[in-house]
Amino acid sequence: MSPRTNRQRRPVVLLRPVPGTSVIHDMWAGTKLLVVAGVGVLLTFYPGWIPIGLVALLVLGTAWLAHIPRGALPSIPTFLWFLIVLGGVTATFAGGSPEVTVGSVTVGLGGLLNFLRLTVLSIVLLGLGALVSWTTNVAEIAPAVAKLGRPLKALRVPIDDWAVAIALALRAFPMLIDEFRVLFAARKLRPREQIEGGRAHRWGAEVVDLLAAAITVALRRADEMGDAITARGGTGQISALPAGPKLRDTVAMAVVLVLCLLSVYVEVLTPLATSKT
Structure with missing residues (x-):
């Protein structure tokens, strides 16, 4: 017999809250829905690297506050990694700046960077939705x-x-x-x-x-x-369940509002200032 053992895949578990209690679990469900809607609108109009990075930090910080275990993450099948690599290689043929010269060959990385940005954006949005599922009844x-x-x-x-x-x-x-x-x-x-x-x-x-x-x-x-x-x-x-926002919900909305304003400032005002100079 081969000493290698097959690891059991972790399935996708959604719409079932993770057992336990935390400040995220105790938040009003309407606040979480508003946060998801606000972040979705932000990334729709400003899908840049900095807004995506700020939202990713928000997702990681929220997961830490909610005590989400690593076992809640599903296993990624091998064919999905293959599709991602294939998509990256295909997007590289689109070219675009920046360009990298290797010997006599010039390769444009613009298409690859756009593909990576959209991939990371999808992962961040999926993580945000999963957090709502894992912390909300x-x-x-x-x-x-x-x-x-x-x-x-x-x-x-x-x-x-x-x-x-x-x-x-x-x-x-x-x-x-x-x-x-x-x-x-x-x-x-x-x-x-x-x-x-x-x-x-x-x-x-x-x-x-x-x-x-x-x-x-x-x-x-x-x-x-x-x-x-x-x-x-x-x-x-x-x-008819009586529920509503509390102080923790106000703090969460304030944090998300600051994140959105910072993202808009970086994406809009900073390029304008650079172009004027």
């Missing part, structure tokens, strides 16, 4: 959405119904993932049926069977969830 999302969208009620926007729909989707997503994993595992244990035709025909028949079973499981879970919601007083109770 799903039951707190709907009341926060309902409270943040309360001014829209003057425009006859059904914000309570939207909040309930979001809450039900967030609750059902992890549950359906577990059901589908059990379904796929059971499918692998079944003996393969002898179906006439080529490999494509057999593959299509298996996909149809899996889709039919998945729809059946989803309908059964939806029926059970509907009965549970009716027994607990209806959908109005989902968005």
Whole structure:
């Protein structure tokens, strides 16, 4: 036997808070949603290296305050590293400044730097969203959405119904993932049926069977969830949890506001001052 042991991959765990308590866990869910929205808008208009770096520091500092263990991070599959390397090599052919000369060959690194910037930007945004998932109970999302969208009620926007729909989707997503994993595992244990035709025909028949079973499981879970919601007083109770911002939320919003203003200053005012000189 080979002494090498296969390491078990850590799956992606989202929409389930990490056990424990911290100042980040105790924050209002609406504050976290506002922070994610604000940072998303910032990086949409100013996706430079300095704003990305500041947001990355914010993500790392928040993870440290929330006591997120390293085991919460999912394992990165090998094919994803291959795709990243392939994308970097392909982006290098785009050229652009700065340029590096090796002997008689000049290589432009502009495309590669843009690819790396977009890759880091995606990782930072994914980390920010994962932090919200790891530190927020799903039951707190709907009341926060309902409270943040309360001014829209003057425009006859059904914000309570939207909040309930979001809450039900967030609750059902992890549950359906577990059901589908059990379904796929059971499918692998079944003996393969002898179906006439080529490999494509057999593959299509298996996909149809899996889709039919998945729809059946989803309908059964939806029926059970509907009965549970009716027994607990209806959908109005989902968005009726009393919660609101506190002092820690004010401090967090102030920190994010300072980060956004600093990023805008660096991205806008500093290039203008340099061009004038």
